[in-house]
Amino acid sequence: MTIAIWFDLDGTLVSFPDYGRVLATACEAVGIGDADAFAAAYNDAFFEYFGDLTPEPYRRAAADALATVDADAAPESFVTAVRDAEYDAVETPPAVRETLSTLAAADDVAVGVCTNGVPEWQRRKLRDSGLVTHVDATVVSYEAGAHKPAPEPFERAEALIEADRRVMIGDGEESDVAGARERGWEAVHVDGPADVPAAVDSVR
Template sequence: MPTDTAVWFDLDGTLVRFPDYGDVLATACAAVGIDGDDAVDSFRDAYDAAFFDAFDEFAPEPYRRAAAAGLAAVDADADPVPFVAAVREAEYDAAVSPPAVRPTLSDLAARADVSVGVCTNGVGEWQRRKLRAAGVAAAVDAVVVSYDVGAHKPAPEPFARAEDLLPADHRIMIGDSEAADVAGASDRGWRGLHVAGPDEVPDAVEDALE
């Protein structure tokens, strides 16, 4: 029996603040002994290019591939695995939910006529662990991650998987990307709501359920 409404949220930039990734990479570089502005900049250029190439192609282990490319660019004789661990921890530390988000999600989860989902572009376990690290996973009924379905929002596949996981009479997508979240959801017949960041989530939820 479908619930009346399924409210889906993007993760990065919506439920959690998306960090300055330059700061994340600089922190991880320092953790594996890469220092100096020129070296960090060279590392980041190679890392970003390799990561997005791998990410767009759904290649396995995009973070490790990116780290290996960055390390090669600065001639660093280091194992990419510790670097990836440092990136992950730096990103989790930086990606936090503002105080108003948790009670908003908890209130939604307590409603019998609403189910709550997260539909996010990213790598499966990486995004799920971030959701747990942010302290909001307990209020979420289902999670869809683009890497798991082989397509990134605004492609229809993540939204179709979401529909399968949480049957509902009405579906709402709240996210910080007009193209990936709002337009992608609207193309599936959902209602899409744009937020500039996590601080706007409570008002968006109130608007969505009026």
Template sequence: MRAVFFDLDGTLVSLPDDFAGVFEAALAALGVRADAERHEYFTESFFDSLDECRPDPYRAAMADLRTEFDLDPSAEALAERYVEREAAATALRPGAREALDSLAATEADGSAAEVALGVLTNGGARGQRRKLAVHGLADYFDAVVVSAEVGAAKPDPEIFAAARDAVPADEYAFVADDLDRDVRPARRAGFTGVYVTENGEPEPVAGDSAEGPDAVVGSLREVPALFE
């Protein structure tokens, strides 16, 4: 069996263009004023927590914000509103559903498909799983491997090892939109690296050609054909 893992942000879904607007709407829903200073504080705290692979970086950042600015709503309420708004502001990437449908299709006789699907993503579990739910993607996947739950983030080899543990298979592949954070470390971990670009053209790869992707596609629609 082959296990095909997908990156989430930038690969299966596109992120919001206006994170400040997401933040403002989330706080406004709880009667809290949002401004540039508060958004900057939250963003810095969130990414600090994300880098540390804290279990819930959204709640941790909102707890810091609440303390710093003496806000009334609980950190949990603030985090939940923010995650809700952020997930709603994402969009499914072109070809994502078609690719997943094709890869997840069973044999004509109804036996299990020879491909298992997974998500391998940096982020907080609350937010990443909400994105999958919002776009109706969760049921496609045999495993969702999130850095905050693993305690290690890409490009750390530990998160790729966690993906292997989550889905036992004979071969592994990783489909993603970032060469340095995703595709190259995946290849070093023994995965087939599939690089998704906007135009199907690979970026220049300095040095050893072995550091390049195994395959380059300009659309997720092209991914299933790689595994036929």
């Protein structure tokens, strides 16, 4: 009996920072004075591009938002600043590290990460966290062709890891829990990384 345990990334294996603060930090770094107006325009544009799986949603949203404020920053500079600010703010609790390390050493368990996001951002976050060494497969929604809770990311996960049981652990009631159950998987909701060890214990 083998079990594949799939984890969401943001807000599950790693903390997801206060994004208002991340955007404010990035605005300050590139000299955008009216950070609130910029952030409102940026968020609107970003989620539209992201929802449609449009390539380069960060750069496109930055370009759109910069056109609405009085600032000389280049979109690419803002993207670098916001990425650095996000990565600086992300934390990986030691207990999550230990839990994944233990799972990786077990013969009957495979570990996956199934995350909504842009591949290079999410994969680098997984590398920077040090968790990638414990992970057998990663699914990023942009590569799967749809975001969770749509079936595509879960189908891709099923193709990547053979298993008798599949479990999704995540902080998204809809994206993680409902999406996984719709595919016939088991699912455990967590409120954040601190809940991950107990969630894993509950399914093993």
